[in-house]
Amino acid sequence: MRKRTLIWSAGAVALTFMLSGCSIFSDDSDPGRDASNGKGIQNAPILLTIRHTQVKDTQKKRLAMLQDVVKATEAKVPGLTITLDGVEDKVNRFEKLRAEMAAGNPPEIFDLFGGTDTKDYVKANRLLDLTPILQELGLTDKFYSFDEFTVNGKIYGIPMAGYVEGLYYNKKILTQQGIKLPETWDELVAAAAKLKAAKITPFAMAAKDSWVINMMINTMWVRTAGADSIEGFLNGSMHWTDPEVLKAFEQYRTLIQKDYFQDGSLALAYAEQQNTFSSGNAAFMFDGSWANTPLLDPEKSVIARDVGFMNFPSMGGPGDGYINGGWSNAYGFSKKVTPEQLLAIKEFIKQMYTESMQKRQLVEEGMPPAMKLQDTSQVNPLITEILHVFANSKGTFPAFDSRIQTKVREKLERGMQELLGGRTDPASLMNELQKQQEASNKEETHTK
CATH class of the missing domain: 3.40.190.10 (Periplasmic binding protein-like II)
Incomplete structure (x- = not known):
């Protein structure tokens, strides 16, 4: 049996509305290019909203992790204030985020589902192309898979964790x-x-x-x-x-x-x-x-x-x-952000996607990491079993x-x-x- 390498050596929503394929901006400007001119973030107020789905009692630890990342990001970016907007997962995916995408006003950062959801939002020109950002931050090769968030060779979502x-x-x-x-x-x-x-x-x-x-x-x-x-x-x-x-x-x-x-x-x-x-x-x-x-x-x-x-x-x-199994839950980012917001988003990515945060998810919540960890000690035996089953399957769908x-x-x-x-x-x-x-x-x- 062919074994897939997973984690460590052991592991659609189609839009029901019609969205315009044209740009949501008045011109063809790319916020990624605008913000890559080497200028630092000024002390003027910078506001970001993060839509998350950690609202259940059983998700308190996950919410605490996100809150810690928010604090670390705000500390690194002068003038930055991040607002957390918690919405139940199904409501976010099938109702609220879909309506916001139709109107062209999603939050700057949001929980994003892979596959059809991502493809539809890309077609509507709502998602930020993360390909150059991942390359700039040296993260491209640190993940197991971006497949569910890749459209026409470009990456539009960064997986938080795997599932099986x-x-x-x-x-x-x-x-x-x-x-x-x-x-x-x-x-x-x-x-x-x-x-x-x-x-x-x-x-x-x-x-x-x-x-x-x-x-x-x-x-x-x-x-x-x-x-x-x-x-x-x-x-x-x-x-x-x-x-x-x-x-x-x-x-x-x-x-x-x-x-x-x-x-x-x-x-x-x-x-x-x-x-x-x-x-x-x-x-x-x-x-x-x-x-x-x-x-x-x-x-x-x-x-x-x-x-x-x-x-x-x-x-x-x-x-x-x-x-x-796979990696279908990620953070996505709105294409409609200012250069200053984009620099803050890059800092959020740097703080969120680290060995320590992925390890914390694995140990505290048993979430199969999206990144290739070097240290997988202190893992609960059930989590070890889940990862072993995942790694030793014939393949995934x-x-x-x-x-x-x-x-x-x-x-x-x-x-x-x-x-x-x-x-x-x-x-x-x-x-x-x-x-x-x-x-x-x-x-x-x-x-x-």
Whole structure:
């Protein structure tokens, strides 16, 4: 098996509005060029706003890191005042930032999602080209990947951390029930049956927030249809109705019909999924590496010493062994900044993207670093396990919502909730998805 180097030797939103492709400035000036004339920052007031998404109780440590960077940046730049604007992640990505981009007035610095979001904002001429800045600061070769933020050879976002999705499991429950880690789909289903018979919830699941339910099925259809399935949907070489895609949804319905998900999941918000698992009331939970923080907090989790992480079992398809992971969350920067603001932005980048800050993220929050660290000591064993699983996967694939069109994503989200509620079946859902996919592909072709 080919091993990818990750971290250390162990590891879409398409805009629903039409944006003008012309410059948001009155001329073709480039703030990067204007600010590179060697002049220092004057003492006149300089204002920057940073839009961040560290607003939950479980994200206090991440917010503290950002606040420390802000203080360090302000101390280095005379006259600089930075305002922090915290917005919940989904609201920022799908509502607030999208509206600001449409109006041409995003904050100077903001949380940016890679893939389709970045490409659409570049097309609208809203993002600052970071390529020369990264080169100037000597950072270009210090990151694992800029792929999700690169458009036409230029970099428009700087990743903060990596992510990986897979199965968390309760070691104590599996040991007590005599269940070994499942390596295949059949073994996973058999384990779920044994757990249910013992009156233990097999899978923690909260589906009120529609994106949550699509994490696991995304991995499942990649297992059965291949890691290139999303690109196939986009270019027409694959269809949602193909047997290998349909197979994954039919197998997912098996879990629904046998009541292997926690009761009342359609009415439960995302936090309830983690609460169920961390309280020791479920054996498995499909989630991302970002979920490890509350799981490892002994004040909030009774399984802090008993949680493990694994890649999803094989399902007998071309996508077996691959894992949903990468570097899709970053800071982006508005193109509409003054030369003085740009110099302050460069200082922010210098303070934020350091070995010490990336190490702090890894140790305190278990966030897989975006930069290649030299020191990876003092890492929690669960984080070590997550990084090991990531590094030893057959390969990676991006989350479908970083590539697929908005209307297709929305139809899949609603459709999966309907499937979970017994209001549709896999074949009907796939037919509806394929119709929307063809319509979205056609619309995209016409607007190019």
